[in-house]
Amino acid sequence: MDNVEIYNASQANTEKAAIRIQGATGKSHSITNCAIHNGWAWGVNIASSSNVLMKDNVVFRMKPFSFVVQTSRNITLDSNIAISTVPREKDYDKITKIVDKEAAFAICSKKDNDRCSDISVVNNIAAGATYAGFIVPAHDCGDYEQKLFRDNIAHSVWGEPSLGLGAFFFPDPAKNHITTCYEASRFTAYKCMEQGAFMFMDGIQAKLTNMTMIDNRHGVGIQLAQKENEYSEKILMEYNDIIVYGDSEILDCPADKNDKCTKQNKVGVIPGAVAHGGKDPHITGASALPPYKIKKDGSWGGKTVWNRMTFKDFKATTPLGLKNSIISTSKYQPDYTPTVTAKDTRFINVHEDSVAYIRPPEPGWANVKDCGDFPCTAPYNVLFKF
Amino acid sequence: MVYDNAIEAGNKLIANVGTVSMYGKQRKFKFTRLTQSVNKGDKEFFVAPNLGIQTQDVLAIAPTGYFFEASDEVVVESYDETTGKVTTLKGLDTYHFGSPADTGSKYNGVDIRAEVALLSRSIKIVGEDIESWGAQIVTSDTVESDLTVR
Numbered sequence: 001m002d003n004v005e006i007y008n009a010s011q012a013n014t015e016k017a018a019i020r021i022q023g024a025t026g027k028s029h030s031i032t033n034c035a036i037h038n039g040w041a042w043g044v045n046i047a048s049s050s051n052v053l054m055k056d057n058v059v060f061r062m063k064p065f066s067f068v069v070q071t072s073r074n075i076t077l078d079s080n081i082a083i084s085t086v087p088r089e090k091d092y093d094k095i096t097k098i099v100d101k102e103a104a105f106a107i108c109s110k111k112d113n114d115r116c117s118d119i120s121v122v123n124n125i126a127a128g129a130t131y132a133g134f135i136v137p138a139h140d141c142g143d144y145e146q147k148l149f150r151d152n153i154a155h156s157v158w159g160e161p162s163l164g165l166g167a168f169f170f171p172d173p174a175k176n177h178i179t180t181c182y183e184a185s186r187f188t189a190y191k192c193m194e195q196g197a198f199m200f201m202d203g204i205q206a207k208l209t210n211m212t213m214i215d216n217r218h219g220v221g222i223q224l225a226q227k228e229n230e231y232s233e234k235i236l237m238e239y240n241d242i243i244v245y246g247d248s249e250i251l252d253c254p255a256d257k258n259d260k261c262t263k264q265n266k267v268g269v270i271p272g273a274v275a276h277g278g279k280d281p282h283i284t285g286a287s288a289l290p291p292y293k294i295k296k297d298g299s300w301g302g303k304t305v306w307n308r309m310t311f312k313d314f315k316a317t318t319p320l321g322l323k324n325s326i327i328s329t330s331k332y333q334p335d336y337t338p339t340v341t342a343k344d345t346r347f348i349n350v351h352e353d354s355v356a357y358i359r360p361p362e363p364g365w366a367n368v369k370d371c372g373d374f375p376c377t378a379p380y381n382v383l384f385k386f
Numbered sequence: 387m388v389y390d391n392a393i394e395a396g397n398k399l400i401a402n403v404g405t406v407s408m409y410g411k412q413r414k415f416k417f418t419r420l421t422q423s424v425n426k427g428d429k430e431f432f433v434a435p436n437l438g439i440q441t442q443d444v445l446a447i448a449p450t451g452y453f454f455e456a457s458d459e460v461v462v463e464s465y466d467e468t469t470g471k472v473t474t475l476k477g478l479d480t481y482h483f484g485s486p487a488d489t490g491s492k493y494n495g496v497d498i499r500a501e502v503a504l505l506s507r508s509i510k511i512v513g514e515d516i517e518s519w520g521a522q523i524v525t526s527d528t529v530e531s532d533l534t535v536r
Contacts, residue, residue, distance in 0.1 A: 006508045011522065084455055155498070254425065
């Protein structure tokens with residue numbers, strides 16, 4: 001199919017997408033330059049299939065996924081744009097506190113431990129999405145020729161309650177990532193309500209490399225879940241060649257006041273953390289949000305390394321007069337903050353008041369279940385070595 | 387309609403168990419960028435010239451701020467091929483960031499201007515607006531009794 005328009009399609013509250021390729025392995029299929037818009041459910045669902053090319057398509061206002069790939073092989077998503085992937089009518093139940101699974105691009109993520117192979121997600125844009133722009137497997141560490149995921153962009157990502165990741169990268173269950181190392185690279189995110197790029201699953205070593213993060217409310221972050229080997233010297237969260245920008249030219253609160261505004265403090269990078277449990281790529285319990293919130297006990301190990309990080313254009317305050325911090329401790333990290341070793345860090349056009357904000361311990365941590373009769377003091381024990 | 391025990395096709399669908407080919411008219415662009423910022427209520431905006439945008443074409447303007455739903459969908463009343471000016475009957479619902487030049491030089495190669503995508507095509511597959519149950523285009527293999535895969 002080429003240059004076809006599809007609208008009012010798909011069936012609400014099912015996986016019956018406007019375009020569904022399911023159990024199709026015998027032939028090659030190509031969908032290019034099409035516009036899929038204003039449907040009732042998913043835009044594209046590729047399940048148990050192989051040899052599919054989706055290129056140069058526009059998907060607009062589909063619910064709550066624009067593109068889903070499940071248990072498939074040899075699938076290419078190239079240069080597609082998903083605009084305003086929106087929630088279902090009832091995506092978040094305030095009574096049950098159950099959060100819907102949502103994302104512009106959900107790549108082998110919707111089912112637990114889904115195994116795909118030969119997937120290529122390149123040059124796509126998630127322009128407005130609830131929950132996340134991309135939920136996608138990470139690649140092998142050091143493999144910079146990979147085409148699993150590269151040169152994609154996510155922006156304008158938000159959602160209730162406390163959602164908004166540019167990309168959530170998870171260890172590929174088809175590989176031995178959780179016992180070795182996994183990495184994500186060549187990605188851009190801007191105007192995301194939480195982290196532009198984020199990881200928080202089982203593992204020993206996780207890396208984010210060669211990324212541009214612009215004006216994301218909570219910057220960028222790697223966290224690991226590790227209990228068995230929590231004291232291992234190998235536990236590593238590594239950031240390489242990432243440029244983090246402060247406020248962009250895009251207004252937080254336009255004069256017409258029609259946009260939903262964010263009037264909150266902003267952070268360039270959240271500290272690494274290791275805990276006894278992480279998060280699923282699709283977090284479905286409201287109490288586990290925001291994604292970087294640590295719900296299990298902290299692990300007493302791990303280290304964070306920044307290689308060639310650049311922080312640029314950070315003013316003392318946000319345009320709305322709120323706190324702007326390149327480095328900040330986490331509101332959700334009461335136990336331990338691993339040491340950060342930074343090499344070749346550059347600060348360009350940065351106001352001195354924006355460099356660091358060390359939060360005080362949360363008074364609410366002072367309870368028998370959490371910290372005892374005094375707040376946990378991890379926020380008082382942080383070390384960034386430059 | 388059911389393909390086999392594993393795949394339920396459902397109904398209201400175009401079912402493809404072989405090869406279906408549809409080729410609509412080629413258009414000059416998939417998406418372009420706003421070359422000036424726009425605000426709520428604006429009935430005109432600027433994109434690149436010479437895109438062949440036609441009266442009654444439908445365009446989607448992507449959000450640029452944090453809020454994912456702050457997009458616009460407009461029907462084109464006119465387009466000036468020389469200036470890139472688009473006029474619409476209905477005013478925009480919200481602000482979108484635009485700029486005359488690609489912002490890549492400021493943001494490490496990243497253009498943060500609003501994407502303006504073309505939704506209209508010459509071949510249209512339109513679902514019914516009944517009980518949130520529209521159309522589907524389903525592609526799957528079927529296996530015949532002689533095990534031939536179709």
